[in-house]
Amino acid sequence: MNDNQSIGVFDSGYGGLTVFKSIASKLPQYNYIYFGDNARTPYGDHSFETIYQYTLECVEWLFAQGCPLVILACNTASAKALRNIQQNVLPFKYPDRRVLGVIRPTAEIVGDFTLSKHVGVMGTRGTVNSESYLMEINKFFPEISVSQQSCPMWxxxxxxxxxxxxxxxxxxxxxxxxxxxxxxxxxxxVLACTHYPLLVPKIKTILPDHINLLGQDDIVADSLALYLENHPEMTDRIARENKTIFFTSGDAQVFDTQASVFFGERVVSRHVALKASAR
Incomplete structure (x- = not known):
């Protein structure tokens, strides 16, 4: 297993499967490992420190499975853990590994979808409270006004x-x-949670016609394709066998049933016990 160089895709639960579905469709040639931390989902209402520790543990687990590149297909983890991992963990413990998130790719292109320069962001409490979208969008489009809304029930x-x-x-x-x-x-x-695409049909019946609805699945897939094109040294490390393995920290049978809804096809996963699963 450790010799299998795969792209790791991580989420706190099922939502990341909407992103992974788009990634696998756009880049089917690569090997992938998807890991859902379902035993500890949802992440959105946890503290910064707890989310960071959970995310780091999952990233390190994916590294141990032979993933030189990990995508955090989770907005809460991207908002509350990514920067710390990139700046304080990778350079010292894993200088040859990379971890990417979902917020920056979205922030980079949001300006192409607004004429009024007024953008809304809908996400979990954790994502909204982090103000990561406010900061990232402001870097690329300082003229855009951003309003946020947490959606704890979604x-x-x-x-x-x-x-x-x-x-x-x-x-x-x-x-x-x-x-x-x-x-x-x-x-x-911006639907700033990878779970939310499943609500798009209902959202569109309520949303005024002039408002663009921006999901993250295709955005992240396109961003990953560009990253791999620009980093051949990373691309060369990833096996091209069109293989995917699914893992969950929760019940595998429950995961398989629900994951198939998100992924759009049958999913068969394996259970893995994390040290802090009972926390």
Whole structure:
């Protein structure tokens, strides 16, 4: 296993599968390992330190499986752990490894989707409270005004497969209304959680037609393709056998059933016990 050089894709649960689905479609030739930390999901309401420790443990586990490159397909982990890992862990412990997130690729292109220069961001409490999108978008587009809205009920609804039920409509409309009440000039909304694409059909029935809805799946896939093109030294380390292995820290049978909804095809996973799973 350790000789299998794969691209690692990590999420706190199932949401990262929406990103991985797009990555695997765009770059099918590579080997991948997907790891969902389902035993400790959701990350959104945990403290900064807890999210950092959980994320680091999962990244190091993927490194141990032979992944020279890991994608944090989780906005909360990208917001609260990525920078610390990149600046304080990789240079000293893993100088030949790389970890990338989902926030920067989105921030780099959001300006192409707004005419009013007023953008909304919808995410978990952890992502919103980190203000990572505010900071990243401001780096690339200082003229854009960003309003944020936390949506604490969306992930639980999706994780419990209740997002397709009529009862979910209330919470979809509630958070959209609260965001638009903050700024009625918003013409682009970023779905800053990889779970949220499963709510897109409901969101579109509520959202005014002039507002662009920006998901992250294709954005992250395109960004990874460009990264690999620009870093052949990394690309050369990744096996091209079109193989994928799924792992979860939770119950594998439960994961397989739910993951198939997110991934769009049958998923068969293996359970792995993390040291801090019971925390």
């Amino acid at each position: 992930v639980p609804l999706i994780e419990n497969n209740e997002h397709i039920a009529a009862g979910a409509d209330y919470f979809v409309k509630k958070y959209i209304d609260e965001l638009l009440a903050k700024d009625n000039q918003i013409d682009c909304i």
